Amino acid sequence: MRGRDRINSCLPDELMVEIFQRLGSKSAHDACSLVCKRWLGLERLTRATLRVGASSTSDRFFKLLAARFTNVRNVHVDERLSISLPARLGRRRRNDQFADPALLFLRMHEETERKSVADVSESSSLSDDGLAVLGEGFPKMEKLSLIWCSNISSVGLRSLAERCMFLKSLDLQGCYVGDQGLAAVGECCKQLEELNLRFCEGLTDKGLVQLTAGCGRSLKSLGIAACAKMTDASLEAVGSHCQYLETLSLDSEFMHDIGLLSVARGCHYLKVLKLHCANVTDETLRTVGRCCLSLEELALHSFQRFTDVGLHSVGNGCKSLKSLTLTDCNFLTDNGLGKVATGCKQLTHLEVNGCHGIGTLGLESVGKSCPNLTELALLYCQRIGGRALLEIGRGCKFLQALHLVDCSIIGDDAIISIAKGCKNLRRLHIRRCYEIGDKAIVAIGRHCKSLKDLSIRFCDRVGDRALIAIGKGCSLTDLNVSGCHQIGDPGIIAIARGCPQLRSLDVSVLQRLGDIALAKLGEGCPLLREIIISHCRYITDAGLSHLVRNCSMLETCHMVYCHGITSAGVATVISSCPNIKKVLVEKSKVSERTRRRAGSVITYLCVDL
Incomplete structure (x- = not known):
């Protein structure tokens, strides 16, 4: 009944809190907090997560x-x-007595929040005192991420650790904390399960050794990168004290076999191992294959001192392996990959990046032996030919994602095989594969009805015929055809008519594209959130106007080097899209009025060099 508040008069606080806790999205929480002061207070009680930009923020x-x-x-x-002060929503009316009451409440709430934040926004970043405040204010905190907070030290970390004894996850990426702070965490936080020490340059072996001695039994995930003062002694401590460790991510040129051998022998529950260590040899992988029988994910980057011998051990012992990533491992060949394929039949994810010794035969083994493969990425693989994908199409019926970059000898027949055999394909990304043309993409449109994300960048043989087939057969949400010079208005119009759920579109460097395509996109794709039209010489202000007339949800628009777009077109995008967050354009095309109105969302491309 209008004028009566039955919810607030009937429902107790406990039930309201229970309702708020079941809300899924942050936007739903924000909307509820604007209803009334009671809902605002109760909704605050249910917030479990805070994300804060520390730059230009005081400890207060x-x-x-x-x-x-x-x-x-x-x-x-x-x-x-950076913290951004709340922006005004909606346009100011001449007389607020005719405004929506909800809008008036929103404005008053914004003003209150604006004043509160402005009072405490000073030019200083998070310090040790701020960490102490965090510890005092949130003693039940379980997860803390401090990303590139350069002003904190061991003093602040100790004060926080002493107050937050229930901490389970700590991310110190880029923080210059010392060994004493890390030791305090090990001493006080006995439930710590996740620890990220990437780019913590102030740490030595002493800090991690003391931490593992204090809370090693609870630690399940550890990340270390660019810590020059950490040596194998740290990993030996991990192997001795962290027997329940499940994830290790290590990027270091100072680690050798001795440290990783200790981890492999002491951490039998290891499931994820990601290594970027130039000085590690086959001996480490042989031990991993013998001892880490629960391993599910293995990523090896830039290894120059191990061969197929290590992969043979992994294939023989790690029968639960599901994900394998090989990047710039020059001494691996088809033999090693084939051994993993035949030994690890549960493999679902495979990425081969720049491993020039791996060719067609290795991928054929994957197609024959790994029927559960769902994602395949082949990047800069000049020796992998079309026969490999023919075998993948025949044997991997559950494939959902395929990524191809600079695979120069893969052509239409290979993609046609994928289209006919892998009908569950949802994501196809192809870049600079010049032998792939219309025939391949037409087959994808005919057979892969579940395709949602298509990217065919700089594929010169793909034209309008391919996109017409995609528009008829697939309902895309993301499309990138940047640099495909044969695509023009007919192809994009087909997408506009056949893909009403489209959210992201990149048509940059399409020299045949004009205003009519943008007008049809505006009519057919009202959910569009991101569009990139840079280097499209025939798009003008008129096309932009037709696009934004119906695409009111647009958040991102890149339009550099579009000679037909002027300051009027830029102003049209800004004024017509209330959700706009980023506009990339030349500085000369932004009027002073537009700059005053929406300077925070405009990113300039410097063309005056």
Whole structure:
């Protein structure tokens, strides 16, 4: 009944909190918090996660957060992100007495939040005092991410560790903390399960050794990268104390076999192993194959000192392996990959990137032996030919994603085989594969009705005929045809008519594209959120106007080097799209009025060099 508030008068606080806790998205939480002051207070009690940009933020800001959101369990602080003051929503009316009451409440709430944040926004970043405030304000915190917070030290980390004894996940990426702080975490946080130490240059072996001695039994995930003062002694401590470790990500030129051998022998529950270590040899992988029988994911990057011998051991022992990534491993051949394929029949994800010793035979083994493969990425593989994908099409019926980059001898027949055999394909990304043309993409449109994401960048033989088939057969959400010079208005119009769910479109460097295509996109794709039309010489302000008339959800628009677009077109995009977040354009095409109105969403391309 109008004028009566039955919800607030009948439902107790406990039930309202239970309802708010079941809301899925942040936007739903935000909408509920704007209904009334009671809902605002109750909704704050249900917030479990806070994400904060630390740059230009004072420590007093965290006191304000702690006072308002008392039940937070997860805090993410990123020094790279700036706090932006709340923007005004909607257009100011001449007389607010005719405005929607909900809009008036929203404005008042914005003004309150604006003043509160402005009072505490000073030119300083998170410090040790701020960490102490976080510890005091959120003693039940379980997950903390401190990304590139350069002003914190061991003093602040110790004060936080002493207060947050229930901490389970700690990310210190790019923080210059010392060994004493890390030791304090091991001493106080006995439930710690995840630890990320990427780019923590101030740490030595002493810190990690003391941490593993304190909470090693609970640690399940560890990441280390670019820590020059850490040696094999750290990994030996991990192998001795962290017997339940499941994930290890290591990027270091100072680690050798001795440390990883200790991990492989001591951490029998290891499931994920990601290594970028130039000094590791076959001996490590042989031990992994013998001891880590639960391994499910293996990623090897830039290894120059191991051969097929190590992969043979993995294939013989790691029968549960599901994901394999090989990047710039020059001494691996078809023999090693074939051994993994025949031994690890549960493989679902395979990426081969720049391994010039691997060719067609190795991929044929995968097609014959790994029927559960769902994702395949072949990047810069000049020796892998079409026969490999013919075998994948015959044997891997569940393939959902295929990525091809610079595979110069893969042609139409290979993609046709994929289209006919892998009808569950949902994502196809092809870049600079010059032997792939219309025939291949037409087959995809005819057979792969579940395709949602298509990217065919700089494939000179793909034209309008291919996109017409895609528009008839698939309902895409993402399309990238950048640099496909034979595509023009007919192909994009077919997409506009056949793909009403399209959210992202990149048609940059299409010299045949004009305003009519943009007009049809505006009519047929109202859900479009991102469009890139850079280097399209025949698109003008008129086309942009037709596009944004119906695409009110647009958030991103790139339009550099479009000679037909002027400052009027840029202003049209800004004024017609209330959700716009980023516009990339030349500085000369932004009027002073547009700059004042939406300067925060405009990114300039410098052309005055």
